[in-house]
Amino acid sequence: MNKLWAFLFLHILFISSSAFANEAVGKISYLRGNAFSNNQKIKLNQDVFVNDKIKTEEKSVVKIKLIDMSTIIVAPNSTVNIEEINSETKASLISVLKGSLRAVVPKKINKSKVNKLVIKSPIAAFGVRGTDFLVGHSKVNSHIITFSGKVKVASLKNINRDLNGVNRLLDKNGIIIKKGEFSSIKSGMNSFTAPIKINKSQFFALRRNKDFSFKKSKAKPVNRKIYPKNYPKTKTQSLNKPPERNAGKLPGGFVELKSGNYVEPDPETSEYDSVNKMYVPSKKQGVIDQNSGEFIPSENYERTPEGELKLKKGTKLKEIKTKYESDQVKKKTIEKGGGVLLPPIQQGSPTPSNLFQNQQQNNNQDFSLPPSTKVRVRIRNGE
Numbered sequence: 001m002n003k004l005w006a007f008l009f010l011h012i013l014f015i016s017s018s019a020f021a022n023e024a025v026g027k028i029s030y031l032r033g034n035a036f037s038n039n040q041k042i043k044l045n046q047d048v049f050v051n052d053k054i055k056t057e058e059k060s061v062v063k064i065k066l067i068d069m070s071t072i073i074v075a076p077n078s079t080v081n082i083e084e085i086n087s088e089t090k091a092s093l094i095s096v097l098k099g100s101l102r103a104v105v106p107k108k109i110n111k112s113k114v115n116k117l118v119i120k121s122p123i124a125a126f127g128v129r130g131t132d133f134l135v136g137h138s139k140v141n142s143h144i145i146t147f148s149g150k151v152k153v154a155s156l157k158n159i160n161r162d163l164n165g166v167n168r169l170l171d172k173n174g175i176i177i178k179k180g181e182f183s184s185i186k187s188g189m190n191s192f193t194a195p196i197k198i199n200k201s202q203f204f205a206l207r208r209n210k211d212f213s214f215k216k217s218k219a220k221p222v223n224r225k226i227y228p229k230n231y232p233k234t235k236t237q238s239l240n241k242p243p244e245r246n247a248g249k250l251p252g253g254f255v256e257l258k259s260g261n262y263v264e265p266d267p268e269t270s271e272y273d274s275v276n277k278m279y280v281p282s283k284k285q286g287v288i289d290q291n292s293g294e295f296i297p298s299e300n301y302e303r304t305p306e307g308e309l310k311l312k313k314g315t316k317l318k319e320i321k322t323k324y325e326s327d328q329v330k331k332k333t334i335e336k337g338g339g340v341l342l343p344p345i346q347q348g349s350p351t352p353s354n355l356f357q358n359q360q361q362n363n364n365q366d367f368s369l370p371p372s373t374k375v376r377v378r379i380r381n382g383e
Contacts, residue, residue, distance in 0.1 A: 025050055025085045025092070026066040030211065033060025035074070054080045056099070061212050066092055070117050075100035075136075075212045084163045089116075093163040096121045100136035100257070102210065103128060107149070118166050120156060123187050127152040127170040133177075134206065136260050140307050143184035143260035144177055145198065147207045151177045153192050155185055182255055182262060196262065197251040197278050199288070206293030213291055242272035242279070252278030254286065254295040259307045263295065268318040284317045 024047035034057045035042040042054070048064055056062055056078050064072040068090040074080050078099025085092050094101070096119060105117050107130030115127035121137040131149025136142070144153060152174035161169065173191070177183050180203055181195040252270070254263040263286070265279035273280055286297040300315050311317075 022049070024048060024067075025082065026064045026072075028062060029065040029071075030061070030063030030073075032062075032211070033057055033076070035060050035062045048082060050082055050085055052082045054078075054082070059214055063211070066117075068092070068116060069106060071104040073102040073104075073211060075102070076214065086163060091115060091163060092117050093166065094119045096135055096137045096142075098137060100134060100212075102132070102134045102212070104132045104210075105130050105149075107131075115152070115167055115170065118163060118170070120161070120166055123156055123189075124185050124192070125154050125156050125161075125166045125170055125174075127154075127167065127174060132207075136257065138258070138260045138307065140259045140261065141184045141186045143182065143255070145182050145203075145206065145255060146177045146179050147203075148179055150179075153177055153183060153185075155189060155191055157190070184260055184262065193262075194248050196249055196253070197276070198262075199252055199254050199265075199281065200276065200278075201288045202254055202293055202295060205288055205290050209291065209293050242267070242274075250279050252276075252280060254281070254288070256295050256297065256309045257293075259303075259309060261309045263297070263301075263309060266317045282317070284320055 026048035028042055028044055028046045028048065031042060031044045036055045037046070037048070037052045042062060048054075048066075054062055054064070054074055056074050056076055058076050060076050062074040064074070066072065067085070070092065072080070072094060076099070078101060079097040080099075080101055081095040081097060083093040083095050094103075094117070101119070103117055103119060105128045115129055117128040119126040119128070119135050121135070121142040123137075124142040126133075126135055126144060128151055129149070131151055132147040133149075133151050134145045134147070136144075144151060152170050154170050154172075154174040156166075156169070175183075175192060175195070177192075177195050180197050180200075182198045183192045183195045185192045249262065249264045250267060250270075251265075252273070253265045255261070256263055265281040266285060267279065269282045269284050270279040271282075272278075284298060284300060286295055286301070288295060297309060300312055300317060300320065301309050302312050304310055
């Protein structure tokens with residue numbers, strides 16, 4: 001009898017989880033470039049089914065509207081699988097096999113404590129109830145940036161789990177990633193890294209870029225005035241004093257999206273913003289593309305064979321002068337000397353007195369101008 005009840009329970013569970021196997025669970029609401037579903041080219045407004053494997057090419061993006069009104073945006077060069085939709089709760093299980101996706105889950109559709117959308121990579125799980133966030137999986141790690149709400153994350157430890165299994169894992173071992181925070185996990189690790197705030201300039205640029213725009217803009221340096229001009233200097237100095245460093249990484253760094261790497265702010269060349277409790281890195285580390293939110297590292301960085309971004313060996317950012325800093329040094333030198341810096345006079349070059357004599361002689365000579373030449377003449381002292 002017990003075996004019969006167990007069989008019936010598993011049968012009902014199977015029917016519940018696979019009820020949408022032959023029914024559309026979503027629709028392609030946006031398409032840019034070339035994308036494929038089970039090796040068939042995708043068309044706009046095409047239906048999406050369970051077990052559909054979505055692949056995008058370079059500079060291609062697909063937006064999927066699920067039946068519960070959640071939205072999945074698949075980034076360029078990515079592979080995503082629609083694994084499971086629960087017929088009762090309409091909760092979804094989506095797998096990111098390669099690349100990145102962005103998920104937007106409206107809060108109003110999920111008033112319960114059940115994860116409305118569960119995303120997993122080969123090594124990590126992400127539980128969502130109502131939020132906007134970015135998930136990526138690379139050769140280096142799996143990672144997440146939360147734009148609004150909260151996301152619960154946990155290590156899968158390379159174990160394949162269904163929707164219910166992932167939810168149980170998240171409830172037991174999950175940690176919370178809040179708005180503006182980043183976290184990652186490498187293969188073989190037992191847990192995600194401690195959540196850390198990312199650079200504000202990159203956060204806002206990424207949040208605006210909802211459809212993975214690859215149009216490049218003029219990249220702007222991230223070092224800018226933190227406080228207004230009229231802010232009291234004494235108060236600014238006290239606010240700029242950073243707290244003592246603990247064992248964790250410094251907040252305010254960049255996320256290098258290609259590898260999912262967190263580039264920590266350099267404490268010697270960064271300012272400390274005590275209002276937001278994070279560091280503001282200098283241009284010596286890199287700049288942010290304001291359209292895509294992409295971090296563009298400076299020439300002081302290099303990529304390891306594993307794909308990680310590292311500071312070049314032996315490089316000390318404090319000793320490197322940017323063009324702005326070099327110009328400031330020249331300006332201070334000129335102001336201190338009370339004049340303009342002139343190059344040294346080389347042997348054989350005309351002296352200032354000779355130049356004056358030559359100019360006097362030239363003033364007494366006639367000269368001619370080519371046709372259609374405009375000349376501006378200024379009368380000085382009535383002469």
